[in-house]
C-alpha cells in the first residue's frame with residue numbers, strides 16, 4: 060500500500076495551509092471559541108462557515124452542480140487534516156453537510172437535490188436530525204411519530220428527543236411511521252420537514268456541561284408536502300441507514316487529534332508532577348506516546364474507509380470501528396487531562412485560578428456524549444460482531 064500523496068495533492072495541501080494561515084482568526088485557532096456560550100459560539104462558527112464557503116472549502120467532494128468544489132474525497136480528507144492541524148472548527152450545518160447531503164445524493168430526486176443541496180452547503184438553511192424518540196434510541200425502528208396521508212401532504216404527529224441544533228434549524232430530516240401494521244422496519248418513511256411549519260414546538264434540554272445544545276421537538280398536526288418524501292413511502296429504513304452510515308464516519312471526524320494532542324502535550328509542559336513539569340515524568344510520557352500511537356492507528360483505519368468510498372461505495376461497518384476508537388480515545392484523553400490538572404480540574408470557567416479557562420473539565424463532561432451519540436458504542440460493537448466478524452446475532 061502506498062500512503063504517499065501525488066504532487067497535485069501535495070500542492071492542494073499547501074494551498075489549504077496557506078489559505079488557513081491567512082484567514083483563520085487567532086481566537087478560533089487557540090480554542091477560545093470553546094469558552095463562549097452555545098449561542099455566541101454558534102454565531103462565531105456561522106461567520107467562520109461563511110468565510111470557508113466563500114473560499115470554496117465547503118463540500119469539497121460534492122459535485123459543482125450542487126454547489127460543491129467538484130474535487131475528490133482525497134482532497135476532502137486533506138482539507139479535514141489541515142483544518143485539524145490548524146486547530147480550526149469545521150463551520151456549521153454538519154447535520155446537513157455530512158448526513159443529509161450524501162443521503163440525498165443517493166436517494167433524492169433530481170428536484171430535491173437541486174432544491175436542497177446548495178443551501179445546505181451555504182448554510183442558508185440549517186438542518187437537524189429527527190430520529191430518536193423517548194421510546195426509540197438504540198432500537199430506532201420502534202419509532203412512533205406518525206404521518207398520515209392527506210391529499211398531497213402528510214400530517215405528522217409525535218415527539219422527537221435529543222435533537223441537536225433544532226433551536227437553530229430551518230429544516231429537519233424526520234423519520235415517521237406511515238404504516239403501523241407493517242413489521243417495524245417496513246412501515247417507516249423519511250421526510251424533509253420545514254421547521255417553521257405551524258405545529259412544531261422546540262424545547263431545549265440542558266446537558267451536564269450546563270449548555271443546551273439538544274432539544275425535545277413536538278409535532279402537532281404538521282403538514283408536510285408529499286414532494287418532501289425521500290425514497291419510497293414505507294421504505295424509509297434503507298434511507299435512514301444510509302444517513303446512519305455517514306453519521307458514524309462524520310462523528311469520528313469531529314475529534315481532531317491533530318489539534319487535541321498538541322494541546323495535551325502543552326498542558327503537560329505547564330502543570331507539575333513531583334515538583335517538575337509533568338511532561339518530564341516517565342509515566343506521563345508513556346501515556347502521551349500511547350495516545351499519539353492510537354491517533355495514528357485511527358488515521359490509517361480512516362484511510363481504509365476512504366479507499367472503500369473512493370470505489371464508489373458508501374461507508375461500511377468499518378465506520379463503527381472509527382466511531383468507537385475516536386470517541387473512546389477522546390474520552391481517555393479528557394480523563395488524563397483531569398489527572399494532569401489534579402485539584403485544578405474541579406475549577407469552573409470564570410475562576411481566577413482555572414487553567415485554560417477550565418476547557419478540559421468541560422471537554423471531560425462532554426466526552427461521554429460522543430460515546431452515546433450517533434448510535435452508542437455498545438451498538439457499534441454489535442455491528443462489528445455481526446457484520447465484520449460474522450458472529451451470531453445478539454438477543
Ligand SMILES: Cc1cc2nc3c(=O)[nH]c(=O)nc-3n(C[C@H](O)[C@H](O)[C@H](O)COP(=O)(O)OP(=O)(O)OC[C@H]3O[C@@H](n4cnc5c(N)ncnc54)[C@H](O)[C@@H]3O)c2cc1C
Pocket residue numbers: 187188189190191192193195196197198220221222223224273428429431432433434435436437438441454
Ligand atoms: C450529544 C448527543 C447528540 C444527539 N443528537 C441527536 C440528534 O441530533 N438527533 C437524534 O435523532 N438523536 C440524537 N441523539 C440521540 C442518540 O442517537 C441516542 O441517544 C442513542 O442512539 C441512544 O439511544 P437512547 O439515548 O434512547 O439510549 P437507549 O437506547 O435507551 O440505551 C441505553 C443504554 O442501553 C444500551 N443498549 C440499548 N440497546 C442495546 C443492545 N441491543 N445491546 C447492547 N446495549 C444496548 C445502550 O448502549 C445504552 O448504554 C444524540 C445523543 C447525544 C448524546
